[in-house]
Structures are given as C-alpha cells and as structure tokens.
Amino acid sequence: MRFILGLIGAAFALALVCSLFSGLSTYFANPPASLASDVFHKEPKELHLASDGPFGKFDKQQLQRGFQVYSEVCSACHSLKLVSFRDLKGLGYNDAEIKKIASDWKTQVPSINPDTGEAATRKALPSDNFPPPFANEVAARAANNNALPPDLSLITKAREGGAAYVYSLLTGFTKQEGYKNEKGAELLKEFPEAKTPPNLHFNPYFANLNIAMPPPLTTDGQVTYADGTKPTVDQMAKDVAAFLVWTAQPDLENRHAAGLSICIFLLIATILGYLAYQQIWHEAKRTVRITGPLEPENQAKTKRAKAKQNVAG
Amino acid sequence: MSFSWAKPYEPKSKFMQWLDERLPLPRLVYGAVGGGYPVPRNLNIFWNFGVLAGIFLTIQIVTGIVLAMHYTGSTDGAFNSVNQLIMRDVNAGWLLRYAHMNGASFFFIVTYIHIFRGLFYGSYKAPRELVWMLGLVIYLLMMATAFMGYVLPWGQMSYWGAQVITGFFSAFPIVGEPLRIWLLGGYAPDQAALTRFFSLHYLLPFVIAGVVILHIWALHIPGSGNPTGVDVKDEKDTLPFHPFYTAKDGWFAGAFVLLYCLVTFFAPNYLGHPDNYIPANPLATPAHIVPEWYFWPFYAILRSCTFNLFWIDAKLWGVLAMFSSILLLFFLPWLDKSPVRSGSYRPIFKRFFWLLVIDVLILGYVGGAPIVWWRTALGQVAAAYYFLHFLVILPIVSAFETPDPLPSSISESVLHGEAAEAAPLGQTKPRPGSVATAG
Numbered sequence: 001m002r003f004i005l006g007l008i009g010a011a012f013a014l015a016l017v018c019s020l021f022s023g024l025s026t027y028f029a030n031p032p033a034s035l036a037s038d039v040f041h042k043e044p045k046e047l048h049l050a051s052d053g054p055f056g057k058f059d060k061q062q063l064q065r066g067f068q069v070y071s072e073v074c075s076a077c078h079s080l081k082l083v084s085f086r087d088l089k090g091l092g093y094n095d096a097e098i099k100k101i102a103s104d105w106k107t108q109v110p111s112i113n114p115d116t117g118e119a120a121t122r123k124a125l126p127s128d129n130f131p132p133p134f135a136n137e138v139a140a141r142a143a144n145n146n147a148l149p150p151d152l153s154l155i156t157k158a159r160e161g162g163a164a165y166v167y168s169l170l171t172g173f174t175k176q177e178g179y180k181n182e183k184g185a186e187l188l189k190e191f192p193e194a195k196t197p198p199n200l201h202f203n204p205y206f207a208n209l210n211i212a213m214p215p216p217l218t219t220d221g222q223v224t225y226a227d228g229t230k231p232t233v234d235q236m237a238k239d240v241a242a243f244l245v246w247t248a249q250p251d252l253e254n255r256h257a258a259g260l261s262i263c264i265f266l267l268i269a270t271i272l273g274y275l276a277y278q279q280i281w282h283e284a285k286r287t288v289r290i291t292g293p294l295e296p297e298n299q300a301k302t303k304r305a306k307a308k309q310n311v312a313g
Numbered sequence: 314m315s316f317s318w319a320k321p322y323e324p325k326s327k328f329m330q331w332l333d334e335r336l337p338l339p340r341l342v343y344g345a346v347g348g349g350y351p352v353p354r355n356l357n358i359f360w361n362f363g364v365l366a367g368i369f370l371t372i373q374i375v376t377g378i379v380l381a382m383h384y385t386g387s388t389d390g391a392f393n394s395v396n397q398l399i400m401r402d403v404n405a406g407w408l409l410r411y412a413h414m415n416g417a418s419f420f421f422i423v424t425y426i427h428i429f430r431g432l433f434y435g436s437y438k439a440p441r442e443l444v445w446m447l448g449l450v451i452y453l454l455m456m457a458t459a460f461m462g463y464v465l466p467w468g469q470m471s472y473w474g475a476q477v478i479t480g481f482f483s484a485f486p487i488v489g490e491p492l493r494i495w496l497l498g499g500y501a502p503d504q505a506a507l508t509r510f511f512s513l514h515y516l517l518p519f520v521i522a523g524v525v526i527l528h529i530w531a532l533h534i535p536g537s538g539n540p541t542g543v544d545v546k547d548e549k550d551t552l553p554f555h556p557f558y559t560a561k562d563g564w565f566a567g568a569f570v571l572l573y574c575l576v577t578f579f580a581p582n583y584l585g586h587p588d589n590y591i592p593a594n595p596l597a598t599p600a601h602i603v604p605e606w607y608f609w610p611f612y613a614i615l616r617s618c619t620f621n622l623f624w625i626d627a628k629l630w631g632v633l634a635m636f637s638s639i640l641l642l643f644f645l646p647w648l649d650k651s652p653v654r655s656g657s658y659r660p661i662f663k664r665f666f667w668l669l670v671i672d673v674l675i676l677g678y679v680g681g682a683p684i685v686w687w688r689t690a691l692g693q694v695a696a697a698y699y700f701l702h703f704l705v706i707l708p709i710v711s712a713f714e715t716p717d718p719l720p721s722s723i724s725e726s727v728l729h730g731e732a733a734e735a736a737p738l739g740q741t742k743p744r745p746g747s748v749a750t751a752g
Contacts, residue, residue, distance in 0.1 A: 002708050005644055009704025012637065015630045016697040019620040020690055027686040054579045082397040129397075150591075154396060157582060158590035207600070248590075251400065251407035258408065259578025266571040273564030280560045284354065284552055 036194035040179075040187050042172070042204040044164035049242050054260070057253050058246055060092040065225050066243025067091060069236050072223050073216050074152065075106070077144060079132035082153035083247050086126040090250050098126045107131040145199045147212030156241070156248045163241040168205040170237035173215040176202035316351045316536065318548040319344070345533060351551035352558050353539035353723050359434075360537065361565040362427040367525065368566055369420035369573075374518050376413040377462075384465065386511040388504050391467035392592045411581040417459050418584045419573045421607035424452060432645075433666055435542055435654030440535045442646040447528040449642055451521055456608070458517040461510040463605055464502070468589035473602045475502040475510070481615075484632040501595060541726045542654025543719055550723035601683050609680030610673050611635050616680070617689070617696040634696065641703050648703060651711035658717040661710050665702060672698050 050059035067088070070080070085102040093101070108121035109131050124131060132151075134140035140148055156162040176196050179187045181204075188195060196202045200210040220232045229235060245252070322343040324330035333339050343349045383403050385394035399406040428448070431437055437445035460478060464471045479502070482493040498505025536545060545551055552558070576583060584606060588599050604612055618631035625633070641648075656663045672695050679692035720726035 001644075002648060002650075005641070005648060005704050006708060008637070009641075009700040012630075012634050012700040013697040013705075015620060015622045015625075015634070016617055016693045016700075018622050019618055019627070019630075020693040020697075022620045023686065023689055023693070032686075082393065082401070087401065154590040158587050160587050255407065255411075255578055255581070259574065262574050262578065263571060266567055266574060270564055270567030270571060273560070273567050277560040277564045280556050284557060 036187060036191035037208045039185065039190065040181050040194075040204055040209060041207065042168070042181070044161035044168040044205060045171075047164040047167045047238065047241060049163060049238075049245060051242070051245050051252055054256060056256060058090075059242065061227055061229075062239050062242045063091045063246050064093075065227065065229060065236075066239035066241070066246075068223055068225065069217075069240040070152070070243055071105075073236075074240065075130075075133060077133060077140075077149040077213075078152045079134075079149075080130040080153050080247060081132060081151050082129065084127065084129045085124060087250060090246065095126070102126050102128065105131065107133055110135075145212060149213070152244055152247065154248045156244045158248075163245045165205065166244055167237050167241040169203060169211070170217055170240070171234055172203045172205040173201060174204070179204070316545065316548075316551065318551075319351050320349050320553065322347075322349055345529065346559070347555045348553040350533065350536075350554040351545070351548070352537050352554050353545055353550055354552045354557075355539050355541065355723050355726060356537065356558070356561075357540050358565065359426065359430040360539075361562055361569075362423050362430060364562045365423045365566055365569055366420065366427055368570070369416055369423055370518065370521060370525065372416045373413065373420060374522070376409050376416060377515070377518065380409050380413055381515060384511075386465070386508055388467060388507055388593070391465060391507065395466040396590070411577050414585060415573065415577045415581060417462065418605070418607065419569075419576075420455065421459070423569070424455065425607075428452065429670065432669070433656040434538060434540060435649070435651075435656065436538050437645045438649070438654050439646065441532070441538060443531045444528060445646060446643055447524055447531055449639070451524050451528060453639065454517055454521045454524065458514060458521065459605065459607065461514040461517075463589075464507065464510045465514060466589060467507065467593045469591040469593055469597075469599050470586050470589040470602070470604075472502055472593035472595065473599055474604055475506060477602055478604070479506075481632045481635070484626075484629045486629075538654065539723060540655060540657060541720055541723060542658070543721075543723055543726070546722045603681055606677070606681060609678070610676035611638060611680070613676040613680030613692045614638050614696045614699065616684070617693045619689075634700070638699060641700075645703070645707075649707050649711045651714060651716065653716040653719065658719055659714055660717060661714045662707075665706055665710060669699075669702050672702065 050057060050062065070078075085098055085105075088098050088101060089095075102124040105124045107124075109124050109128050111120050111122045112118065113120040134143060137148060150158075156166060159165045161168070176187065179202070181187070194209065196210045200212055201214055202209060203211045217233045217236050220230075222233075223231050223236060225231050249255075322333065322337075322340040324333050324339065329339050340349075380399065383394065383399050383406065385391055385398075395410065399410050401407075403409070431445060431448070460474070464475045475497075479493050479497050482496060483489040485492065494500060497503075498509060536551075539545075586603065586605075603609070612635075615631040615635040618634055619627050620630070621627050622630065651659060651662065653659055656666050675691060675695040676699065679688050679695065682688055
C-alpha cells in the first residue's frame with residue numbers, strides 16, 4: 001500500500017512540476033506587460049482620527065461636521081441604507097434635532113396613500129433608515145453615466161485602507177497630463193493608452209486609476225460649518241471619512257470599553273490561574289523539561305547544601 | 314480506565330452516591346476529566362490545545378445559536394440582517410458577531426497547532442490511529458461548517474466563495490456538473506443554496522460535538538501520549554488529570570482567550586476580507602477571490618495545478634490534489650513506520666518536520682496573495698514538496714533512520730532516573746508515588 005501511495009504522491013508532484021515548467025516557460029516566452037495601475041496606483045495617505053487605536057473614541061464635533069458634508073454633498077448620489085435617523089444620537093444630537101433632521105431630509109420615504117392605496121411618499125421619521133437618493137439601481141445608473149454610486153454605510157470596512165482610503169480618494173483627484181509617480185515616471189509617457197476615457201476622472205488612489213465619480217469636494221467653503229472650523233477641502237474630506245468610520249462601526253466606543261475591561265479581567269484571572277497552577281504542581285515536583293541535577297544551577301545548590309551538612313564530595 | 318492505578322470514583326456526598334447508583338454520570342466525568350484519569354506527568358504546553366479546541370467549539374455553538382435567532386436566511390435579507398440588525402440593533406449583537414467570526418479563526422489556529430503537535434510527536438501511531446482519524450473527521454467537518462458559515466452574510470466573498478468551492482465538483486467528468494447543480498439546488502448560488510447552507514451550518518457543529526466525544530473516548534483507551542513518546546509504565550509516570558492538568562489547562566486557556574479577546578475587540582476585521590462588507594452581486598466578480606485564511610494552503614494547492622497531464626485536465630488535477638492533501642493524512646499511521654513516536658528522538662524526521670511547517674506556511678502565503686508568476690512558481694514547488702513529504706520522504710525516512718536513544722521511562726526522562734538527586738540535596742519534596750527520599 002505504501003508503494004501505491006508513493007506512486008500517487010509522485011504523480012501529484014509530477015503534475016505540479018509540469019505546471020511549474022509550463023508556467024515558467026510561458027512567462028519567459030511572453031512576459032505579461034505590466035498595467036498602468038500596477039505602476040501608478042498609490043497606497044492611501046496617512047490619516048489620524050480620534051477613533052484610531054485600542055483606546056480610540058469618536059470626536060463628536062468632527063462626526064457632526066462629517067455628517068453635514070454627507071448630507072450637503074455625498075447624499076446627492078450615495079445612499080446610507082443601513083443607518084437610521086435615530087442612530088444619529090451617537091453623534092450627540094437630541095431627540096428633537098433628530099426628528100427635525102428626519103422630516104427635513106431631502107428625499108422622502110415611500111408609503112401608500114391611506115385613502116386610495118396608491119403609491120405615495122411621506123416625510124421621514126427618526127425610526128426610518130436614510131432614504132436612498134435614487135429609487136433603484138436603474139435610476140441611479142441612468143443619472144450617473146451608467147455608474148452605480150456605492151452605498152456608504154459600510155464603506156470604511158468594505159475597502160482596503162478604510163477611512164484613510166476614503167480621505168485619500170476624496171483629496172486625490174488630479175490632472176492626468178504630466179502626472180508623475182514618486183519615482184518620477186510620467187504616466188502618459190509610459191502608458192499612452194492609459195489616458196482617462198471621457199466621463200471618468202483620474203485618481204491615482206482608485207484601483208484602476210479612473211473613477212466615475214467627479215471630484216465631489218472642489219472648493220474650500222463648499223459647506224459652512226456651524227462650529228467655526230475652516231471648511232478646507234482637506235478638512236471636509238477628513239470629517240466625512242471620520243463620519244463614515246462611525247456609520248460602519250457605531251459599536252466602536254462600546255467595543256473598546258468592553259474590550260479593555262474584559263482583557264483586564266482575563267489578565268488577572270490568568271495570573272491567578274498561573275499561580276494556582278504553580279502551587280499545585282510544586283507538590284508534584286514537576287520538571288517537564290529534561291533537566292536535572294546536572295544543571296549548573298542545581299549543582300551549585302547541591303554543593304552548598306553538602307557543604308552546610310559537612311558531606312564530603 | 315486504562316491504568317490499574319486509576320482511582321475509582323468515590324461519592325463524597327449522599328446525593329452524589331444516590332445519583333451515581335442510578336445514573337453513573339459523576340463516575341463518567343471523574344474518569345474522563347477528574348482525578349480518575351491518569352495522565353503522563355511530562356506533557357508540555359502543546360498538549361493544552363485539545364482542551365482549547367473544545368472551548369472554541371463551545372464559544373462557536375453558544376454565539377451561533379443566539380446569532381441564528383436574529384439572522385434572516387434569505388438572499389434579500391441576509392446581508393442586512395447581519396450588518397444592520399445584528400451589528401447595530403441587537404443588544405451586544407456586534408459582540409456576538411465579532412466573537413463568532415473571530416472564534417472561527419481561533420478555532421482553526423488552535424486546531425492547526427493541535428494537528429502539528431500530533432504530527433511532531435507521532436500521536437497518529439499505534440495504538441492511537443483511530444484518535445488521529447477521528448480528529449481528521451472533525452477537521453473536515455470544521456472546514457465544511459466554516460465554509461458554509463462564511464456564505465451566510467451573503468457578501469461578495471460569501472457569494473463568490475460559494476461559486477468557486479461548489480465549482481470544484483464540476484471538475485469531475487460526467488457526474489460533476491449534475492452533482493454541482495444538485496448540491497446548490499440551482500445553476501448558481503441562490504436562495505436554495507443559502508437556505509441549505511444555513512440548515513447545515515446549524516447542524517454540523519453538533520455532529521462535530523458528537524465526533525469529539527468519540528475522539529476523546531478513543532483517546533482515553535490508551536491514554537494521552539507524551540513528549541517522549543514512551544509508554545506509561547507505572548504510577549510514577551502519571552498524575553491525575555484533576556487537579557494537575559485542570560490547573561494547567563485553566564491558566565493557559567485564560568492566556569489564549571485573552572489573545573482571542575484582543576483580536577475580537579481591537580482588530581475584529583483584521584482576519585476577514587473587506588469585500589465581504591459589499592452585498593453579494595452575481596454580476597460583479599471581485600478582483601481577487603480568496604477564501605478565509607485557514608483555507609489558503611489548500612487554495613494554493615488547488616491553483617498550483619495548471620497543466621493537463623495524461624488524460625486528466627488541470628482543473629481536475631487541482632481538485633484531486635486539494636482533496637488528497639487532506640485525505641492522505643488518514644494513511645499517516647501506515648506511512649510512517651518508525652517505532653519511535655516522538656520527533657524529539659528522530660534526528661532526520663525532525664528536520665523534515667520543520668521543513669513541512671515552513672512549506673505549509675509558504676502555501677498559506679501563496680494561497681492568500683494575488684497571483685504573480687514567481688508566487689505561483691513558489692506555490693507549485695511547495696505543493697509538490699507537500700505530497701513528496703508525506704507519500705515519499707516520510708516512508709523512506711522512517712525505514713532508514715536511526716533514532717536517538719529513548720529514556721527508559723517517562724519518570725526517568727523527567728527526573729534523569731535519579732529521583733533522589735533530581736532536586737538539590739536537602740530540598741527534595743515527597744511527591745505522589747515517590748519511593749525515594751532526600752538523603
């Protein structure tokens with residue numbers, strides 16, 4: 001049986017070695033051309049938010065500013081389907097404010113006319129989720145050159161890089177002509193065919209460099225912050241990224257607080273458990289490792305003990 | 314129990330006596346994990362991972378049952394029920410979900426360490442072949458359960474993972490495609506597949522629990538192995554499970570659960586994939602479809618086969634190689650004929666063992682990363698080595714290797730056969746079963 005199994009193993013190894021050589025020969029015969037996105041795609045910029053790290057907490061002022069940017073800019077195209085108005089309590093709004101935000105929301109909630117049963121709309125309530133800007137995917141694509149603006153509820157969890165990616169994308173729009181990467185290579189000289197097609201916009205932080213979304217934050221002062229913070233493009237991008245961390249993980253503060261106390265509890269329990277274990281095993285004279293009287297430390301102790309008892313040797 | 318010196322159960326109270334006479338459950342527990350189960354005294358930290366696996370199975374079942382109370386198993390509702398209802402509206406729902414998600418990862422971490430412990434110390438050898446094989450059955454059930462659980466949130470990776478994994482079956486000639494359609498209940502993953510995955514994902518953990526009982530039962534016939542691989546000879550070689558190993562398992566479980574909590578609370582999405590926070594979309598294929606990290610080595614083996622050799626095409630080679638990479642472990646007790654169990658006393662085997670560990674880590678890295686020519690080549694070499702290791706190298710090494718001298722007993726390995734002098738003079742303490750005293 002071992003012989004048969006050995007043959008089977010050899011057969012698999014042979015199939016794999018054949019795969020190896022055919023793969024390598026194909027590669028060296030016609031090496032695949034590198035793509036513009038391989039060379040010119042950029043990793044997200046660094047972004048530091050109050051919610052970072054194991055002790056991170058939200059900066060509620062910033063979340064409110066980010067929410068303002070979302071409602072005045074992003075929400076024209078992007079839905080926030082998984083978040084409801086009542087959740088805004090987490091941003092520090094009170095019940096009356098939330099009620100007003102919901103009923104003033106620019107899109108209404110689908111309902112039925114109570115008299116005729118026909119389709120109708122009504123003002124949103126705090127218990128409603130944010131109504132999407134488009135009734136369905138077809139409508140969204142029709143209004144956006146056949147591109148679908150993604151829902152933003154989970155966006156910072158659904159993209160590699162999270163909030164830093166959102167921030168980089170929003171501030172990363174730039175002119176493609178003459179664009180160079182860090183190594184000084186010029187995109188359109190190396191890849192003339194990679195010119196951004198019409199209706200797309202060049203952004204090196206986007207996976208394939210060309211994104212359907214036009215730059216949403218274009219001028220400083222696009223929104224007016226109530227708390228007096230200067231609304232630069234960079235500031236607005238940071239604020240909305242912070243807000244989208246909250247929409248994706250409203251549990252973050254609770255999680256950090258619970259995690260801290262549970263880990264401290266477990267640490268103490270483990271230390272006590274370890275001491276109990278030492279106590280119990282002490283009696284069994286445990287030496288799990290292969291060590292013994294010949295260890296230098298033990299030899300020294302033996303020598304001392306023998307000297308004390310006046311034993312020769 | 315297996316050893317004549319195993320203490321029989323003696324009820325300490327009238328009630329326990331009454332119970333024991335009618336239903337000897339206390340006797341069973343005492344003999345299994347109490348003072349009535351003698352365990353080799355020299356177990357190292359790697360023997361803690363069996364108990365840990367049991368702890369993580371329990372965590373998964375408890376969190377899973379509560380999650381199922383809030384989950385909606387429909388293609389329209391599944392994503393929202395997880396990402397809005399459970400994560401936002403259910404009290405501590407985020408904790409349940411993150412604990413379950415990361416619990417699966419830690420269950421696999423623990424199980425992999427447990428399996429590699431078995432590989433190094435020859436835990437698969439006589440008389441423990443069935444313990445090993447039942448363990449592999451548990452592992453296969455775990456893989457099926459984990460895969461189906463990953464489909465339930467119905468995100469992009471859920472959907473495309475289901476598409477790819479059920480696609481394996483279509484590699485088999487003639488029966489393959491009808492089999493795949495029958496398993497999915499349709500031509501692509503849809504409502505029928507989601508419903509049956511949910512049903513099976515709820516069922517299989519209890520099947521696992523059943524096989525765990527068989528695994529432990531089979532283990533308790535010969536008793537636990539130990540790092541020397543030498544059989545237990547007399548009472549000096551063992552300690553009762555309770556309190557010695559309950560104490561050791563206790564603090565170590567605390568330490569390991571602490572590690573699990575650090576990940577669950579402070580980096581809950583670190584081990585997952587961002588694409589699974591995008592709702593499933595049958596019309597948009599993700600750029601890189603990858604399974605969860607614990608399947609990466611097998612995914613690498615699957616993707617490594619790219620050549621139509623003989624009458625078998627590359628896809629079928631890949632699928633056969635992937636299934637065989639696990640199934641061959643069932644033959645391990647007969648592939649490795651060395652009479653010495655422990656790798657510590659096998660100088661050549663030991664080197665190949667560590668080579669295997671590196672090999673599997675390389676396969677894992679290759680399986681999780683996007684395809685690049687050199688990475689594919691590395692994966693192919695590593696996959697070929699994997700098969701050669703178990704099916705060719707191991708049988709040859711075990712036939713020709715000269716093992717190092719073994720200690721004549723467990724207590725000798727622990728005490729160097731010099732019980733009286735094992736501790737510094739004047740400091741020897743009496744211990745259970747000790748005959749020697751300080752002189």
